[in-house]
Amino acid sequence: MKLFLVYSILVLTVLQGSTQTKREIFFADVTIFAEGGKYYLTGSKGGSGGPEGFAVLESKDLKTWAVPARSKDSLGMILTKGDHTFGTRGFWAPQIVRENGTYYITYTADEQTVLAESESLLGPYRQKEVGPIDGSEKNIDSFIFKDTDGKTYLYCVRFNKGNYLYVAEFDLKTGRINPRTLKRCFDQTEAWEATPNYKSVPIMEGPTVIKLKNKYYLFYSANHFQNIDYAIGYAVADSPYGPWQKYKNNPIIHRSIVGENGSGHGDLFEGPGNQLYYVYHIHNSSDNVSPRRTRIVPVIKQWDQKAGVYTFSVNGKGVIVPVMAEK
Numbered sequence: 439m440k441l442f443l444v445y446s447i448l449v450l451t452v453l454q455g456s457t458q459t460k461r462e463i464f465f466a467d468v469t470i471f472a473e474g475g476k477y478y479l480t481g482s483k484g485g486s487g488g489p490e491g492f493a494v495l496e497s498k499d500l501k502t503w504a505v506p507a508r509s510k511d512s513l514g515m516i517l518t519k520g521d522h523t524f525g526t527r528g529f530w531a532p533q534i535v536r537e538n539g540t541y542y543i544t545y546t547a548d549e550q551t552v553l554a555e556s557e558s559l560l561g562p563y564r565q566k567e568v569g570p571i572d573g574s575e576k577n578i579d580s581f582i583f584k585d586t587d588g589k590t591y592l593y594c595v596r597f598n599k600g601n602y603l604y605v606a607e608f609d610l611k612t613g614r615i616n617p618r619t620l621k622r623c624f625d626q627t628e629a630w631e632a633t634p635n636y637k638s639v640p641i642m643e644g645p646t647v648i649k650l651k652n653k654y655y656l657f658y659s660a661n662h663f664q665n666i667d668y669a670i671g672y673a674v675a676d677s678p679y680g681p682w683q684k685y686k687n688n689p690i691i692h693r694s695i696v697g698e699n700g701s702g703h704g705d706l707f708e709g710p711g712n713q714l715y716y717v718y719h720i721h722n723s724s725d726n727v728s729p730r731r732t733r734i735v736p737v738i739k740q741w742d743q744k745a746g747v748y749t750f751s752v753n754g755k756g757v758i759v760p761v762m763a764e765k
Contacts, residue, residue, distance in 0.1 A: 461761040463495065463503060466719040466730040467531035467579075467644065469705040473559060477709070479503060479717070479760070480516065482530045484729030490519040492532045492545065494560065497760070500709055500734055504763040509560050516561030517543060517554060524552045524568050531579045531644065533705065534559070537610055544571075544580040544592075551580035551594050553613040572615055579703075582608065583647040583678065591678045593623075593645040593656070600626070600640035603658060605679055623656065624673065624682050630689050636665035644670075644703035647678070650748055654678055657716075657750075659702035660689070664727050666699040667692065670718065674747050685749070691718060695754040696735060700727060706737065714739055716752065734758040 465481030472478075480494045493514040495503040505514035517523055517532075525547020532545040541556045543563045550570035554563035571580070571592070579595040592608035592615050595601045603623040606615040626632055626640035644659040657672040671688030675681060693699050704718030714737040719730040736753040 461764075463732040463760050463762065464729040465732045466728075467703045468717045468719055468732055469533050470707045470715075470717045470734075471534040471536075471559070472707055472709070473536075477707070478506075478534070478559065479732070480532050480534070481719070481732065482532075488513045489515060490525075490527070490529050491515055491517045491521075491523070492529060492543070492563075495762075500715070500758055501760060502763045503760050506560055510562075514560075516556070517545070517563040519547075521562060522564035522568060523554055524548070524550070524565060524570055531703070533581055535582050535584075537584070542582070542610065544582055546578040546580065549576040549578055551577050551592070553610075571613055572617070574617075577604070579643045579645065581645045581647060582610070583649075585678060586649060589678075591647075593647055595643045595645075596622075601643050602640070603642050603645055603656070619679075621679050623680055624684070626660070628660075628671075628684060628688060630667070630669060630671065630692075631660035633661060633665060633667040635667050636662050638662040638665070646705050648706060652676070653747055655748070655750070656682060657706060661702075663700065663702065666721065668700045668702040669693070670702050670704070670716070672750060687749075687751075690751050691716060691735065695752060696720075696733070696757050697754065698731075698733070698757075699724065700730065701733070709734075713737075732760055734760060 464484040468481035470477050470479050477497045478494050480492050494516050496506040497503045530546040535542050541559050544553050554565045556563040577594045577596045581593040584590045590608045590610050593605050596604050606620040608615050642658050642660050646657040648655050654675045659670050661668045669689035670691035673682035673684045691701050698720040700721035709715045716737050717734045721727045736756045738751045740749050742749050
């Protein structure tokens with residue numbers, strides 16, 4: 439009888455785990471936009487089917503998510519391939535920003551960075567003139583940063599025997615960079631950025647930039663995304679262009695901290711109570727990379743009086759596994 443009870447409990451546990459897994463969210467290269475007390479999650483789609491492009495989910499607590507009730511699309515699509523948008527494949531790494539009442543989305547498609555806009559947060563996001571931001575060469579993983587002086591910058595990844603982060607001044611109205619200001623941020627210099635678990639060319643990608651007390655903080659992912667050591671660190675500078683000084687205790691998000699492989703490529707945002715969070719993706723399992731799963735982790739921000747900078751770490755025990763709401 440005891441053996442039967444133990445077996446029954448194990449079966450129930452497995453079934454519950456299977457149900458939970460099916461309810462997880464499979465967005466990679468993720469971002470969260472906060473507005474009106476709600477949070478809007480989007481990213482590279484994985485394992486969800488539907489048309490190519492980007493869908494959005496809504497939440498009040500970061501834990502339970504659903505297609506927004508006011509969405510005009512049953513899948514929550516906010517940008518769709520072929521609907522006045524550039525790109526035929528590889529729709530990756532979106533970011534949503536709002537400026538003067540207009541919503542913008544920057545993303546990657548056909549290994550080009552793209553800008554589209556909408557009057558509504560929930561889209562549809564479209565282009566007046568279909569095309570990439572800078573078609574002169576391949577560039578991916580775009581991030582728009584507006585400085586306190588009103589200037590706007592585009593951070594992205596360009597290829598040169600590897601993936602390297604670049605920055606350039608950006609005109610949000612025209613959707614164009616100033617090529618004369620284009621500058622590489624930094625090289626691969628740290629051991630954690632190139633672990634031997636998956637050999638590749640140098641890869642640094644997935645930028646997010648914030649400004650605090652006149653210092654610029656550039657968060658980025660390093661290693662190939664298929665590497666179990668795909669991880670996140672940051673660097674600090676006095677200018678949007680650098681020079682950048684990498685944090686001595688990088689990485690701040692890594693499998694040794696959050697307990698899951700391939701933890702990287704996300705975005706910072708403020709959650710309930712002005713708590714800072716980082717949303718990111720992980721590998722599907724120890725055996726498979728895709729479809730990647732979405733995670734959210736609380737960020738610990740501390741002021742280093744001696745150095746005159748903030749330091750960042752995460753609460754690895756507080757990782758949130760976002761799930762879809764029960765229908």
